[in-house]
Amino acid sequence: xxxxxxxxxxxxxxxINGVAFNAEPGQRPVLVDGCDTIPKLFQTxxxxxxxxxxxREKDMGIxxxxxxxxxxxxxxxxxxxxxxxxxxRGEVVSILSxxxxxxxxxxxxxxxxxxxxxxxxxxxxxxxxAYLVNDSDSRFLFVENDEQLDKYLEIEAEVPSLTKVIIxxxxxxxxxxxxxxxFIEDLYDLGRAYDAKYPGAFEAEIAKSKPEDTAxxxxxxxxxxxxxxxxxxxxxxxxxxxxxxxALAVEREDEQLCFLPLCHILERNVSVYFPLGxxxxxxxxxxxxxxxxxxxxxxxxxxxxxxxxxxxxxSRVLVLAxxxxxxxxxxxxxAIKAGQARAEYVMYGKTPxxxxxxxxxxxxxxxxxxxxxxxxxxxxxxxxxxxxPISPELLxxxxxxxxxxxxxxxxxxxxxxxxINTLEHNLPGTVGRPVPGVELRIAEDGEIxxxxxxxxxxxxxxxxxxxxxxxxxxxLRTGDVGKVDPEGNLTITGRIKDIIITAGGxxxxxxxxxxxxxFSHYISDAxxxxxxxxxLTCLIMIDQENVEKFAQDRKIPxxxxxxxxxxxxxxxxxxxxxxxxxxxxARVEQIKDFRLINVLLTAEDDELTATMKLxxxxxxxxxxxxxxxxx
Amino acid sequence: xxxxxxxxxxxxxxxxxIMAIRGVSLKVDRGQIVTVLGxxxxxxxxxxxxxxGIMDPExxxxxxxxxxxxxxxxxxxxxxxxxxxxxxxxxxxxxTVNENLSLGAYTRGDKAEIERDREMVFDYFPILAERRDxxxxxxxxxxxxxxxxxxxxxxxxxxxxxDEPSLGLxxxxxxxxxxxxxxxxxxxxVTMMLVEQNARIAxxxxxxxxxMEIGRIVMDGSADRLMESEDIKSFYLGHQEEGQRGEKRWKxxxxxx
Numbered sequence: 001x002x003x004x005x006x007x008x009x010x011x012x013x014x015x016i017n018g019v020a021f022n023a024e025p026g027q028r029p030v031l032v033d034g035c036d037t038i039p040k041l042f043q044t045x046x047x048x049x050x051x052x053x054x055x056r057e058k059d060m061g062i063x064x065x066x067x068x069x070x071x072x073x074x075x076x077x078x079x080x081x082x083x084x085x086x087x088x089r090g091e092v093v094s095i096l097s098x099x100x101x102x103x104x105x106x107x108x109x110x111x112x113x114x115x116x117x118x119x120x121x122x123x124x125x126x127x128x129x130a131y132l133v134n135d136s137d138s139r140f141l142f143v144e145n146d147e148q149l150d151k152y153l154e155i156e157a158e159v160p161s162l163t164k165v166i167i168x169x170x171x172x173x174x175x176x177x178x179x180x181x182x183f184i185e186d187l188y189d190l191g192r193a194y195d196a197k198y199p200g201a202f203e204a205e206i207a208k209s210k211p212e213d214t215a216x217x218x219x220x221x222x223x224x225x226x227x228x229x230x231x232x233x234x235x236x237x238x239x240x241x242x243x244x245x246x247a248l249a250v251e252r253e254d255e256q257l258c259f260l261p262l263c264h265i266l267e268r269n270v271s272v273y274f275p276l277g278x279x280x281x282x283x284x285x286x287x288x289x290x291x292x293x294x295x296x297x298x299x300x301x302x303x304x305x306x307x308x309x310x311x312x313x314x315s316r317v318l319v320l321a322x323x324x325x326x327x328x329x330x331x332x333x334x335a336i337k338a339g340q341a342r343a344e345y346v347m348y349g350k351t352p353x354x355x356x357x358x359x360x361x362x363x364x365x366x367x368x369x370x371x372x373x374x375x376x377x378x379x380x381x382x383x384x385x386x387x388x389p390i391s392p393e394l395l396x397x398x399x400x401x402x403x404x405x406x407x408x409x410x411x412x413x414x415x416x417x418x419x420i421n422t423l424e425h426n427l428p429g430t431v432g433r434p435v436p437g438v439e440l441r442i443a444e445d446g447e448i449x450x451x452x453x454x455x456x457x458x459x460x461x462x463x464x465x466x467x468x469x470x471x472x473x474x475x476l477r478t479g480d481v482g483k484v485d486p487e488g489n490l491t492i493t494g495r496i497k498d499i500i501i502t503a504g505g506x507x508x509x510x511x512x513x514x515x516x517x518x519f520s521h522y523i524s525d526a527x528x529x530x531x532x533x534x535x536l537t538c539l540i541m542i543d544q545e546n547v548e549k550f551a552q553d554r555k556i557p558x559x560x561x562x563x564x565x566x567x568x569x570x571x572x573x574x575x576x577x578x579x580x581x582x583x584x585x586a587r588v589e590q591i592k593d594f595r596l597i598n599v600l601l602t603a604e605d606d607e608l609t610a611t612m613k614l615x616x617x618x619x620x621x622x623x624x625x626x627x628x629x630x631x
Numbered sequence: 632x633x634x635x636x637x638x639x640x641x642x643x644x645x646x647x648x649i650m651a652i653r654g655v656s657l658k659v660d661r662g663q664i665v666t667v668l669g670x671x672x673x674x675x676x677x678x679x680x681x682x683x684g685i686m687d688p689e690x691x692x693x694x695x696x697x698x699x700x701x702x703x704x705x706x707x708x709x710x711x712x713x714x715x716x717x718x719x720x721x722x723x724x725x726x727t728v729n730e731n732l733s734l735g736a737y738t739r740g741d742k743a744e745i746e747r748d749r750e751m752v753f754d755y756f757p758i759l760a761e762r763r764d765x766x767x768x769x770x771x772x773x774x775x776x777x778x779x780x781x782x783x784x785x786x787x788x789x790x791x792x793x794d795e796p797s798l799g800l801x802x803x804x805x806x807x808x809x810x811x812x813x814x815x816x817x818x819x820x821v822t823m824m825l826v827e828q829n830a831r832i833a834x835x836x837x838x839x840x841x842x843m844e845i846g847r848i849v850m851d852g853s854a855d856r857l858m859e860s861e862d863i864k865s866f867y868l869g870h871q872e873e874g875q876r877g878e879k880r881w882k883x884x885x886x887x888x
Contacts, residue, residue, distance in 0.1 A: 548654065
């Protein structure tokens, strides 16, 4: 990192990768290049960078570049267009779309106009959309295409307050005749007209923005009850950028890949705000299915993903390796071994002995370098994982193939970042130390609590829940349970709400058991059951790809997913996995029985979050028969 | 339960460098009609070709009457009573209808029986009787399809593998041919494995169905159950769910349940 002190009025500044930040993190006003709100920073960046590439998107198979000027113009037209349609400052605008540049244009346009941007998952149902639009009082809704539009049309009568629906993609909708619906080009025209009439109007709106204004609503997936809109202010996000610049540095020349839902704070930070701070380039994956191909094409410098993605990539490599020639397999195994020997040192920030380094250098040249190129990780300076626990073995595997992968921890309510491992200070198995500017403590009941300028403003129109989320002295209750080692590294053990009290009166943190189970390649997710019951049981969602491969290799006949789950050998294999996990735990914490969820769940199902995690309450409800069967 | 006539276990087959079948397991009971549905390139034809020995599997087993037959030469497999009626008919165009039928019985020696079977074929397909001395190449597509099926019957097969018999035929002809297939099944007890893209007519005829997508079975069940599946309805039977705008370009996501 290249830091030197810059001259500036206000708080003392330092420069990190060419961007000025407060020298002392966690101080008001939080400034990024002298700006105290997102729109001001956006304006500064666009004015300075002009024709440089801000985004790339694939169009008909060809990557096309879009400049910072285009970013500015489109955001301005959207912002002014909305103003001409009556958008008031402090009003929420909902966005229902997959990742694409228009999503970002809208985010910046809305925020520039003083509005609050709120993302809706494309996997949400029409009924969920109705709830979110009504709860946030949105009068404007952006939808991606005909598929998402149909969701709106289904619930049109239930969202009377909505005045305009703006559609990004015209395809298939040429003869659309809906009074409230317009296309994005129409909005651009409105914006252009407004701009011509009132030149400088957008800049004037931006100048009005204040650090304490709410910038966005992020609806938390809500494993219990209806989703709640977490309000993040400009200061919260800038504070997150301030911490991020130190712990998750992005450089100006970096290429990044945007593919997780932008409604989620993780992707929003990594693909919108951090690049805005760093002036790096964001590439949009074509679709969730093509991420791995796009990754290869883009070869990002930094890549932050959820554990599931890292697991998928790992499985793909294993499958490829097994299908290689015997010599190829041998070489691959030797290379991994050499990599693991080196990983023992480098992943803990130590220098490996010369012999280990030399062996690695050879295998890196012969095998690993090609592997990384094939995966699109040849330029990767740092991989990141968060939002769910990841197996330490998997972390080590990535370090072994020469991809530094670190784990962090954050949540919507603290703008996505609170602790992280860094390349210099990494302790696998923990989520690292608090990022600069964030303080952390463990409450008496074991709950992790954080304090920092990144802590959110509260839940949208839900003072009761907001009050529950903060302690009397203003710290954020994360709802997670964990412990901190003497060096300050945090380990998360579970969710406080999920604590199971068995009929015998024993308190058990299911997440500890569940994450152990999930480390198995055959188990994609698990839910431990046992509250007020005599013993623990668990429902398991198998990893389709790996279990199919397992069955195939062992000549276990199966046809569809249900028959795969029913195969005796598969059940036995999972039983072995469960037994292996049981060994780690005390008797009362052991799983006595389990069932496999024999329907292939998709993100559209209630039981799964958009990041494909099982939701305890829904799983317990929907698969009650399976559970009752075990007791 | 009786042993299935044909059982496939974890079959993997390559079509050139492409893994066309990625672990398929299915079974056909004696007297049953089983259909395998799937879009272009799902691996359906490769599956049939692997069973009939035209292609060798990379992995997995094909059990016929409980005996493994995978990897055997096609003529040995035919000899055991598995007849493959290929896609696109493939009758011998320059031979007459009669000669084509005789070739179907090439492996048999019992003259009298062969003649009886020939009469049976003519019985089921009267049009072939009318044109018995005509060159097969001059027949219409539907007649060629009938001839291909008839040629297969001449072997007195234990099972017929039918590769898209409806391909390129008019709806009326398709109905006619499928009605005859049903009769052959009920009257002559011919077991059939039918690969089709025309899901409606195939499910109508079959007892059991499998759905294949990119080399894997994604769904199976009785034909009635498959008919009721939302996924089958919208992807194979062309049902349009009524969209909000009365038209709908996007498709629901497949869940196969």
